[in-house]
Amino acid sequence: MSVSADWSWQRVALAGMRDALMLPAWIVGFGLIGIGSLARDVGYPVDVAVLSTILVWAGPSQVLFFASIAAGAAWSAIVIAIAFASLRFLPMTMAILPLLRRPGQSVWQQLLLAHYVAVTAWSEGLRRLPGIAPHQRVAYFLGFANTCMAVSSLGTFAGYYLLGALPVPFAAGLLCLTPMFFLISLLAGLRHRGDAAALLLGLAFAPISARFIGGGFDLIVAGLIAGTLAFLIGRRRKPA
Amino acid sequence: MTQPIAMLDGPLWPYLALLLFAVLPTEIWRWLAVGFSRGLSNDSPLLEWVRAVATALLAGIVAKLIVAPPGVLAAAPSWVRVAALVAAAAVMLFDKRRMMLAVLAGEAVLIGGVWLFAG
Numbered sequence: 345m346s347v348s349a350d351w352s353w354q355r356v357a358l359a360g361m362r363d364a365l366m367l368p369a370w371i372v373g374f375g376l377i378g379i380g381s382l383a384r385d386v387g388y389p390v391d392v393a394v395l396s397t398i399l400v401w402a403g404p405s406q407v408l409f410f411a412s413i414a415a416g417a418a419w420s421a422i423v424i425a426i427a428f429a430s431l432r433f434l435p436m437t438m439a440i441l442p443l444l445r446r447p448g449q450s451v452w453q454q455l456l457l458a459h460y461v462a463v464t465a466w467s468e469g470l471r472r473l474p475g476i477a478p479h480q481r482v483a484y485f486l487g488f489a490n491t492c493m494a495v496s497s498l499g500t501f502a503g504y505y506l507l508g509a510l511p512v513p514f515a516a517g518l519l520c521l522t523p524m525f526f527l528i529s530l531l532a533g534l535r536h537r538g539d540a541a542a543l544l545l546g547l548a549f550a551p552i553s554a555r556f557i558g559g560g561f562d563l564i565v566a567g568l569i570a571g572t573l574a575f576l577i578g579r580r581r582k583p584a
Numbered sequence: 585m586t587q588p589i590a591m592l593d594g595p596l597w598p599y600l601a602l603l604l605f606a607v608l609p610t611e612i613w614r615w616l617a618v619g620f621s622r623g624l625s626n627d628s629p630l631l632e633w634v635r636a637v638a639t640a641l642l643a644g645i646v647a648k649l650i651v652a653p654p655g656v657l658a659a660a661p662s663w664v665r666v667a668a669l670v671a672a673a674a675v676m677l678f679d680k681r682r683m684m685l686a687v688l689a690g691e692a693v694l695i696g697g698v699w700l701f702a703g
Contacts, residue, residue, distance in 0.1 A: 367683055367684050367687075371687065378655070386585060387585075388598040389598060392598045392599060392602055395599070395602060396602055396606060396607075399602070399603070399606075399607045399611075400602075400606050400607050400610050400611075401610075402610050404645065405606055405609070405610045406606065408606075409602070409605065409606040411655075412586065413585060413586045413601075414585065415586075416585055416586050417586055418586070419586065419589065419601075419605055422586070422605050422606075423604075423605050423608075423609050424609075426605070426606055426609040426610060427609035427610075427612070427613075430609060430610040430612075430613050431613055431641075432613075432638060432641040432642065432645075433610070433613040433614050433617065434613040434614075434616055434617050434620070435617075435634040435635070435637045435638035435641070436617075436638040436641075436642075437613070437614045437617030437618070437621070438617045438620055438621040438624065438631070438634050439631060439634050439635040439638055441617065441618065441621045441624075442621060442624055442625065442631065451618065454618045455614075455615060455618055458614040458615065458617060458618050459611065459614060461614055461617075463642060466638075467642075470635075512656055512659050512698060512702070513694075513695045513696075513698040513699045513702075514695060515655075515656045516656050516657045516659050516660050516694065516695070516698050517691050517694050517695040517698075519653070519655055519656060519657040520653075520657055520660070520665065520668060520690070520691070520694045521687070521691070522649065523645070523646040523649040523650055523669065524668065524669060524672050524686075524687060524690045524691070524694075525687065526642055526643075526645060526646045527643075527646050527669055527672060527673060528672055528673075528676055528683055528686050528687065528690075530639060530642055530643060530646075531673060531676040531677070531680065531686075532676065532680055532681075532683060534680075538632070538636060539636075539639060541636075542636040542637075542639035542640045542643065543639055543640070543643045544643075545640055545643075546639065546640030546641065546642065546643025546644045546646075546647070547643045547644070547646060547647045548647075549640070549644065550643070550644030550645070550647040550648050550651075551647050551648065551651045553644075554648060554651070554652070563641065563644050563645065563648065564641075566640070566641075566644045567637050567638075567640045567641035567644055568637055568640075570637075570640035570643070570644070571633065571636040571637030571638070571639065571640035571641070572633065572636070572637070574636045574639070574640060575632060575633040575636040575637075578632070578636065579629070579632075
């Protein structure tokens with residue numbers, strides 16, 4: 345829904361909550377159900393599972409953490425794998441912060457806003473924030489992102505107790521929600537040829553790179569090459 | 585199962601492990617971005633490049649999750665996983681606002697495919 349420039353911050357935050365509840369919050373919430381069951385498998389308490397959703401707020405990192413413990417990986421290997429998988433947050437956060445920045449905003453406020461950056465709030469934010477007046481964006485973003493986080497915490501909690509009981513096709517369906525929603529969010533946010541090129545090249549390069557580059561570097565290399573090519577393609581179309 | 589570090593073991597170990605080995609290596613990039621993005625304007629070419637890299641990285645994660653699926657998703661044959669994504673993408677290309685329909689189409693293909701072809 346659109347946000348009018350004269351609304352109070354409470355009303356803007358509510359609009360953000362409503363937009364989250366229209367679909368995105370449920371997708372993330374369902375997508376993080378699996379985390380609960382993974383945490384239970386390694387014998388960690390339910391509050392660690394829910395805290396991981398609130399404090400890590402990145403599905404792939406959470407999957408890596410609990411699944412690596414289950415596999416008996418060394419702590420150093422777990423840290424390195426998670427750090428590489430999370431490198432994407434550097435460009436993602438850098439891309440969205442300028443939309444949320446206000447004069448006089450403290451560093452602490454920006455660190456808080458940055459914490460909510462994950463695929464949903466990022467792709468939906470990039471798409472929706474430019475249409476909202478700058479002074480209302482923080483309220484909208486926090487309303488949206490906190491709603492996603494609250495629903496996801498419930499999903500993680502429910503998954504801790506429930507997931508093992510699901511039939512295989514449905515459990516597979518839940519796990520497939522993550523890549524499906526990533527793709528749908530990216531498609532919803534396409535603005536020009538450069539974006540489309542980044543999407544297609546990223547899809548194509550990652551499996552190739554995974555075959556030739558090991559040690560967890562493959563995704564970063566694929567992203568840098570595909571993103572740079574896409575950037576050049578997008579530039580060339582613009583009148584100089 | 586990875587054992588706790590002996591020196592730090594105790595009832596609070598799972599919380600400590602979460603903070604040190606999951607929260608920190610994830611959050612550090614978000615914090616660094618706060619520093620790096622100071623003074624970066626909304627329409628700078630650098631930001632355009634950063635955005636393209638981020639988009640390609642996310643697309644790369646999608647491809648990796650489909651090619652090398654985690655856990656029980658591996659029960660779905662690879663063509664079913666690809667077909668599910670194609671179904672979702674087809675809906676989105678037809679109408680960008682139909683996100684819900686896209687999710688339902690993709691999930692229908694995946695769940696139906698596993699049901700029929702994975703025994």
